[in-house]
Amino acid sequence: MSPAADPPVFGLILAGGSSSRMHRDKAALRYGGKNQLDRAFDLASGHVSPVFVSVRGSQTADPTRAQRPMIVDSFPGEGPVVGIRSALAAHPDVAWLVVACDLPFLSDTALSQLLRERDAAALATAFRSAHDGLPEPLCAIWEPRAAAALMSYQDGGGQCPRKFLMRHAARLLEPSDRRALDNVNTPEEYAHASSTFDTSGAPMQLSIHYYALMREQAGRSEETLETSAATPSALYDELSARYGFTLAREQLKVAVNSEFSDWSRRLAGGDAVVFIPPVAGG
């Protein structure tokens, strides 16, 4: 199918969950000074438009949610299947980039991959979990044609979107950003995840290694640096200003701790960063 014929994609942030294991509203949890609903909404808005928040009828006045365009559950029952069905019913000719509200590490890399490798002929395009190999239904693109199948699935008593994807024709992708789908369900997981973000803005020590053209332009092969740059992207801007690198960031890749990384990854103290100019082996 040519891309021109594919249905357009809108964004849907699922914020109707009961957060029962967390004992607090997951949408309102803060990471690096911003609540997770806003973070997911802003991230999705960088890729698709418009973006809506999926809510239950009882949540429409909730201050965390009320400032955003909403899609209110329009089918009986609870859970993500109801939210997805409600969106598909509200705009029947549109596919939905569905994003749960408990993925603090979700990245531009992950969303770009989903959209790039989307298969509009499948009912959905989803990642295969790096942990158990099962489909991840709540960071996925749901196509308009999934609506009828979801209806009969729910009518038959089904509630689990993962099981639905396992039984139906879904396109499954290997995530290039494996951490992006790590979700946060318990207070312990939140404490761990938020500590990763709350260091941003505070100075930390990083080690930078330079190779090839970067080494010559920096005039050194490595250094330890005190910086408040929260991401490799910000760090490159900082070092470019200092050393006058001639390559634009878009021409480089970046590695953190000897593995390719996202430019928007949150850096932590002690990380080793390498900027990778265009390679030329062979």
Next chain:
Amino acid sequence: MQFRLSQTPIDTAQARSELLDLGAGGYVAFEGWVRDHNEGREVSRLEYEAFQELAVKEGGRILAEALRRFPVRHALCIHRVGTLSLSDMAVWVGVSSTHRGEAFDACRYIIDEVKHRVPIWKKEHYRSGDSGWVNCERCAAAPGHAHEPVAFANPE
């Protein structure tokens, strides 16, 4: 299966022997050599530099991909680092296989992916006395364009 970096000339006899297998009906090897010209410039020597840890990881992933995609028995790639003279061997790829067809395909896949993905850089020294990092200097001159795909072919 391994991707290796070598500071010293590649021992192709030793490398080939690592691919021997009683079930293999043949083997395909590719050698990349240092050529005396590139893009209209006369080249006098090359310097290769690698980000060792990630180069070995990414090279290993390429070999594993080749084994998954093509039904071959063994694959190995060795890449030089350091200063190389004209006609020196910069890279060696070897694949052994039950039948020849997939050995050619896998060998081609490996060298193509290595050139595009493994963090190894090449500085050309020209007869005229100046030098430049391949794929980097022209990018710098025209920051608007993406660096992939770039047609580059030295040595090959």
